[in-house]
Amino acid sequence: MPSDQWPPLSPMQTGLRGRCPRCGQGHLFDGFLKLRPKCEVCGLDYSFADPADGPAFFVMMFVCIPAVAFALWLEIAYQPPFWIHLVTTLPLVLLTCIPPLQPLKGWLVASQFFYKAEEGRLARPKEADKSA
Ligand SMILES: [Zn+2]
Numbered sequence: 001m002p003s004d005q006w007p008p009l010s011p012m013q014t015g016l017r018g019r020c021p022r023c024g025q026g027h028l029f030d031g032f033l034k035l036r037p038k039c040e041v042c043g044l045d046y047s048f049a050d051p052a053d054g055p056a057f058f059v060m061m062f063v064c065i066p067a068v069a070f071a072l073w074l075e076i077a078y079q080p081p082f083w084i085h086l087v088t089t090l091p092l093v094l095l096t097c098i099p100p101l102q103p104l105k106g107w108l109v110a111s112q113f114f115y116k117a118e119e120g121r122l123a124r125p126k127e128a129d130k131s132a
Helices: 011-015 054-078 082-087 089-097 101-114 125-131
Strands: none
Touching: 011 101, 054 082, 054 089, 054 101, 082 089
16 A cells, blocks of 8 residues: 555554554554564554654653652652652652653654654755746
8 A cells, every 4th residue: 555545643643552653553662662663564664753852851841840849849848758758759750750751752753754754954956946
């Protein structure tokens, strides 16, 4: 099946579930955050995918900073013994930072495929003349 005959699938549908952004059936991950080389169902090559630090950035900005703010508030407001942080803050930080990484990475990879995002390239002078 040619690649232009696949129906467009929402990055939210496929990426958050860790599915192939083209067919929605194959798996995206080979492990927790490592991508497979290609889709086992439709054969889509995942080499285009490069979310870089995107998942970590979103987790840090929207989850880790509030969790650390909670830890600071707890310390300043109550000055609890250290073990209170071990049973409240540490699990909070781990549970809010690690689980969202895979769905966020899947969503970013699926969005790269859906919006055909890639590194910018300078057009050669001949190509620029044709488009003008
Ligand atoms: Zn696929």
